[in-house]
Amino acid sequence: MALIVQKFGGTSVGDTDRIRAVANRVVEARKRGDDLVVVVSAMAGETDRLVALANATSPDPDPREFDVLLSTGEQQTIALLAIAIRALGVPARSFTGVQLGMRTDCSHGRARVLSIDASRIRRDLDRGAVVVAAGFQGTDSDGNITTLGRGGSDTSAVALAAALGADVCEIYTDVPGIFTADPNVVANARKLDHIAYDEMLEMASLGAKVLQLRSVSLGKQYGVRIHVRSTFEREEGTWVIPEEEVMERPVVSGVTYNRNEAKVTISGVRDTPGAAARIFRPLSEGGVVVDVIVQNVSEDGRTDVTFTVPRPDLGRALEIAEAVAAELGAPRVSSDESIAKVSVVGLGMREHAGVASRMFSALAEEGVNIQMISTSEIKVSVVIEERYTELACRALHDAFELGEERTASEEQGLPAK
Amino acid sequence: MALIVQKFGGTSVGDTDRIRAVANRVVEARKRGDDLVVVVSAMAGETDRLVALANATSPDPDPREFDVLLSTGEQQTIALLAIAIRALGVPARSFTGVQLGMRTDCSHGRARVLSIDASRIRRDLDRGAVVVAAGFQGTDSDGNITTLGRGGSDTSAVALAAALGADVCEIYTDVPGIFTADPNVVANARKLDHIAYDEMLEMASLGAKVLQLRSVSLGKQYGVRIHVRSTFEREEGTWVIPEEEVMERPVVSGVTYNRNEAKVTISGVRDTPGAAARIFRPLSEGGVVVDVIVQNVSEDGRTDVTFTVPRPDLGRALEIAEAVAAELGAPRVSSDESIAKVSVVGLGMREHAGVASRMFSALAEEGVNIQMISTSEIKVSVVIEERYTELACRALHDAFELGEERTASEEQGLPAK
Numbered sequence: 001m002a003l004i005v006q007k008f009g010g011t012s013v014g015d016t017d018r019i020r021a022v023a024n025r026v027v028e029a030r031k032r033g034d035d036l037v038v039v040v041s042a043m044a045g046e047t048d049r050l051v052a053l054a055n056a057t058s059p060d061p062d063p064r065e066f067d068v069l070l071s072t073g074e075q076q077t078i079a080l081l082a083i084a085i086r087a088l089g090v091p092a093r094s095f096t097g098v099q100l101g102m103r104t105d106c107s108h109g110r111a112r113v114l115s116i117d118a119s120r121i122r123r124d125l126d127r128g129a130v131v132v133a134a135g136f137q138g139t140d141s142d143g144n145i146t147t148l149g150r151g152g153s154d155t156s157a158v159a160l161a162a163a164l165g166a167d168v169c170e171i172y173t174d175v176p177g178i179f180t181a182d183p184n185v186v187a188n189a190r191k192l193d194h195i196a197y198d199e200m201l202e203m204a205s206l207g208a209k210v211l212q213l214r215s216v217s218l219g220k221q222y223g224v225r226i227h228v229r230s231t232f233e234r235e236e237g238t239w240v241i242p243e244e245e246v247m248e249r250p251v252v253s254g255v256t257y258n259r260n261e262a263k264v265t266i267s268g269v270r271d272t273p274g275a276a277a278r279i280f281r282p283l284s285e286g287g288v289v290v291d292v293i294v295q296n297v298s299e300d301g302r303t304d305v306t307f308t309v310p311r312p313d314l315g316r317a318l319e320i321a322e323a324v325a326a327e328l329g330a331p332r333v334s335s336d337e338s339i340a341k342v343s344v345v346g347l348g349m350r351e352h353a354g355v356a357s358r359m360f361s362a363l364a365e366e367g368v369n370i371q372m373i374s375t376s377e378i379k380v381s382v383v384i385e386e387r388y389t390e391l392a393c394r395a396l397h398d399a400f401e402l403g404e405e406r407t408a409s410e411e412q413g414l415p416a417k
Numbered sequence: 418m419a420l421i422v423q424k425f426g427g428t429s430v431g432d433t434d435r436i437r438a439v440a441n442r443v444v445e446a447r448k449r450g451d452d453l454v455v456v457v458s459a460m461a462g463e464t465d466r467l468v469a470l471a472n473a474t475s476p477d478p479d480p481r482e483f484d485v486l487l488s489t490g491e492q493q494t495i496a497l498l499a500i501a502i503r504a505l506g507v508p509a510r511s512f513t514g515v516q517l518g519m520r521t522d523c524s525h526g527r528a529r530v531l532s533i534d535a536s537r538i539r540r541d542l543d544r545g546a547v548v549v550a551a552g553f554q555g556t557d558s559d560g561n562i563t564t565l566g567r568g569g570s571d572t573s574a575v576a577l578a579a580a581l582g583a584d585v586c587e588i589y590t591d592v593p594g595i596f597t598a599d600p601n602v603v604a605n606a607r608k609l610d611h612i613a614y615d616e617m618l619e620m621a622s623l624g625a626k627v628l629q630l631r632s633v634s635l636g637k638q639y640g641v642r643i644h645v646r647s648t649f650e651r652e653e654g655t656w657v658i659p660e661e662e663v664m665e666r667p668v669v670s671g672v673t674y675n676r677n678e679a680k681v682t683i684s685g686v687r688d689t690p691g692a693a694a695r696i697f698r699p700l701s702e703g704g705v706v707v708d709v710i711v712q713n714v715s716e717d718g719r720t721d722v723t724f725t726v727p728r729p730d731l732g733r734a735l736e737i738a739e740a741v742a743a744e745l746g747a748p749r750v751s752s753d754e755s756i757a758k759v760s761v762v763g764l765g766m767r768e769h770a771g772v773a774s775r776m777f778s779a780l781a782e783e784g785v786n787i788q789m790i791s792t793s794e795i796k797v798s799v800v801i802e803e804r805y806t807e808l809a810c811r812a813l814h815d816a817f818e819l820g821e822e823r824t825a826s827e828e829q830g831l832p833a834k
Binding site for chain 2: 019020050053060061062064065066072075076084086094098145
């Protein structure tokens with residue numbers, strides 16, 4: 001008999017029909033004899049409705065009250081799901097963030113989980129009830145309602161799994177698992193059976209769509225086995241697990257891309273100690289998260305500094321960069337929004353040399369020019385022109401042999417049987 | 418500097434425009450220097466939406482979970498109103514039922530308030546904040562969310578006023594106050610300036626539309642001065658206050674009617690000790706609330722017993738009555754749904770004889786036949802044919818001189834100036 005935490009997102013509980021479908025699935029699992037904690041998000045669309053109400057009330061809603069408002073979304077879902085499970089004859093009991101004992105700090109809208117008092121949940125599990133828990137929400141030491149921020153329900157689920165020592169945390173979503181690349185871009189992308197926490201973290205742009213990254217860090221910290229799988233299908237999905245349990249270790253596990261960045265270049269910066277700090281401190285203080293940074297070799301005591309920022313922050317980043325450039329006597333600031341970052345990720349890189357050069361060759365063969373390069377222990381990223389994104393992904397996916405083996409008929413462009 | 422509890426119902430907070438209008442009104446009062454606790458209901462329509470979701474999920478939703486669901490309605494309103502008040506530059510803080518320390522018993526859907534821990538509210542009041550409190554909801558000793566039943570926000574407001582020793586509990590509603598009769602039926606009905614708790618309780622059918630009766634009992638118990646007034650106008654409404662503070666004491670304060678009852682007659686009951694108990698015990702056990710009861714003088718050892726019940730319960734009442742009639746050897750059970758109960762209510766009756774006879778004469782003059790009579794210390798009720806309801810109300814309103822003094826032009830049917 002296992003203890004399983006299951007998490008269903010907003011689409012999976014989007015209306016009362018779907019809530020009843022989830023109840024059926026929960027009851028099936030319960031009847032196999034497992035203890036169940038089911039974590040749910042707000043019904044799809046409900047959070048948007050609440051945000052619109054807040055914005056219609058004030059252009060700048062108070063963060064504490066905004067959390068009081070938003071947390072009603074999950075509270076509705078837990079009640080409805082508990083009603084649906086009980087209607088199937090299985091005892092179930094809903095828990096709000098407060099009732100879960102989900103203690104957080106008091107950063108409204110992006111609170112961090114501090115601790116969970118699992119005693120009340122355990123009491124109900126011991127009585128044979130399914131525990132239906134509100135994701136996304138908690139309470140600070142003063143009894144105020146807090147929310148964990150976007151995708152916070154994944155974090156709630158993993159935190160509960162850690163606190164309860166659950167055998168697995170199942171994240172139900174509308175895709176079958178984590179793929180070697182975006183299947184919309186790379187036709188023969190393959191579902192991964194296993195992936196290590198660190199790989200998942202590096203595959204941000206692929207992974208963030210199905211699994212909130214903060215929950216992966218938490219999973220890594222507490223060794224929670226996370227199983228990402230489809231709400232609508234029965235097959236196994238992808239297990240996100242400790243590195244030592246990942247048996248197969250290809251050099252590269254996946255190819256990801258990010259089209260949501262822009263590039264800023266400050267040209268002719270005098271190459272003196274402290275110049276970089278004078279550029280990046282004000283950006284950080286201005287709340288701009290800088291991703292890739294490249295500084296050219298100095299010529300005549302001057303250098304170009306290039307960095308990428310999230311596109312929505314480009315305006316702010318440029319303002320700051322221009323002020324800094326003026327201070328530093330750098331003659332020019334330029335920017336480019338039509339870029340993409342493409343990365344290859346894999347644990348195997350640690351043991352295999354030559355990943356970067358194989359990557360650069362594959363891109364060169366397709367005539368894709370590389371603008372910036374950035375590497376970490378298990379990832380190589382390049383910044384390229386945006387219009388080459390799909391081409392680059394497909395070329396890299398093939399170069400590292402990530403795809404499904406294709407059948408003869410597919411090779412010939414015939415319809416699959 | 419006074420401490421005022423204000424309660425705004427669902428219509429008053431029906432959309433974000435109205436919530437901002439309420440915020441303006443609250444801020445005005447705050448700027449006059451008063452301490453404010455504002456109790457709100459769910460936005461009009463929201464509770465119905467939630468009930469529909471529950472019913473779409475199960476035909477018989479679990480009561481505990483139903484309360485978890487419904488309580489989100491008020492939680493949304495408190496957040497939005499606190500946001501709106503803060504947007505006007507006045508500190509405000511929302512409190513859910515749990516945060517209010519509103520302890521109730523565990524009767525989901527109709528919980529009774531046991532106690533309020535006002536310390537947290539006081540702390541915020543002392544800091545100068547407006548406290549925005551969720552009506553209708555509380556928490557039992559085990560931390561479960563409970564709701565107080567229909568109109569429960571009035572009860573929350575009066576209970577908070579009692580716990581805090583507030584100077585007044587203002588109930589804002591969409592009518593200007595309590596009237597001597599239903600203004601839709603009696604054109605010259607007059608707004609009462611004051612009314613005693615007991616009169617208010619007896620004026621059920623008039624009063625229940627604007628003020629939940631349970632809250633009046635609570636107000637009486639703790640001596641809370643309740644001021645029923647319009648959300649949309651500035652004039653004073655009606656004060657519901659202790660009897661000793663009501664200065665003017667007309668013999669009759671108001672005329673009320675109730676068209677929601679039906680009459681059942683069991684004919685030819687053998688007039689033996691215990692017969693009445695054998696009729697009314699099974700009705701009570703069957704959950705039927707009997708209102709007026711009349712038993713005729715016995716003839717030949719047999720009597721007719723007539724009583725009224727709420728119309729929706731008539732079917733159940735007849736089933737029970739027929740079973741009992743068979744047991745008692747009573748030959749016939751009949752019923753009539755086209756009846757109405759009309760009452761005159763007034764503290765002054767205690768000191769003035771002749772109210773009943775004046776009432777019967779006024780009805781006789783209009784040719785209205787009286788089917789049943791029932792009296793209490795401050796009320797006389799008659800059951801009549803339903804079609805005479807309006808006629809009877811107008812006749813009694815005139816007979817007891819309750820109306821506004823009409824101007825000469827109105828007397829002549831001319832349009833008012």
